[in-house]
Amino acid sequence: MADDDGAQQPHRPALDLVGTVRHDGDGGVLDDLAEPAGAAAWLAEHAERFTGTTELPPLDEELHTELIALRRAARALFARAVSPGPASRADAHRLMPADRALAQLNAAAALDPVVPQLDWAADGSPARIRPLSTTPDARARLLAALARAVIDFLAGPDRPNLRACQAPRCVRYFVKAHGRQEWCKTSCGNRARVARHYDRHRTGATEG
Numbered sequence: 001m002a003d004d005d006g007a008q009q010p011h012r013p014a015l016d017l018v019g020t021v022r023h024d025g026d027g028g029v030l031d032d033l034a035e036p037a038g039a040a041a042w043l044a045e046h047a048e049r050f051t052g053t054t055e056l057p058p059l060d061e062e063l064h065t066e067l068i069a070l071r072r073a074a075r076a077l078f079a080r081a082v083s084p085g086p087a088s089r090a091d092a093h094r095l096m097p098a099d100r101a102l103a104q105l106n107a108a109a110a111l112d113p114v115v116p117q118l119d120w121a122a123d124g125s126p127a128r129i130r131p132l133s134t135t136p137d138a139r140a141r142l143l144a145a146l147a148r149a150v151i152d153f154l155a156g157p158d159r160p161n162l163r164a165c166q167a168p169r170c171v172r173y174f175v176k177a178h179g180r181q182e183w184c185k186t187s188c189g190n191r192a193r194v195a196r197h198y199d200r201h202r203t204g205a206t207e208g
């Protein structure tokens with residue numbers, strides 16, 4: 001999409017998961033995971049970034065429910081991360097309590113206790129690579145990998161720059177690329193400026 005200049009940002013899989021709740025461009029909110037078919041399609045497109053494998057567990061009702069619960073926990077913790085700034089409008093009014101979200105996230109991560117791995121090519125630098133799974137259960141591996149991505153993000157260097165875009169209709173969490181960035185993308189900034197302009201003129205307020 002032409003207006004998606006957020007795509008220039010480094011890849012952050014936790015944001016992909018959280019961003020499955022998104023605005024529909026028309027004042028409403030879409031949920032890519034709400035229906036099983038949509039959730040399966042999202043996993044088919046994104047799961048490999050989390051798990052390192054294209055092998056997917058079947059999306060039965062239980063996994064679908066757990067996937068949505070995990071994302072709900074992640075969104076509650078994202079809301080906590082941007083506080084005292086405003087949370088995403090999509091669910092600011094119905095967030096899971098932070099302690100429950102934390103317990104849920106950590107329980108998902110514990111489904112697959114992983115083994116860290118170091119890679120170091122003869123001509124390269126030492127690097128942490130994807131950890132080894134310790135469970136044969138593809139469902140547990142998937143949920144744990146999603147949870148780890150959220151943990152890595154929230155405990156990582158990007159968290160202080162996390163914001164919920166407050167442009168009209170936008171519900172997206174994004175990571176500020178520079179200090180003064182207020183909107184998740186240019187089109188949101190344009191929309192927000194138009195709305196501010198309109199508000200000022202409508203109320204007759206003066207700004208200075």
Ligand SMILES: [Zn+2]
Pocket residue numbers: 165166167170171172183184185188
């Ligand atoms: Zn936005």
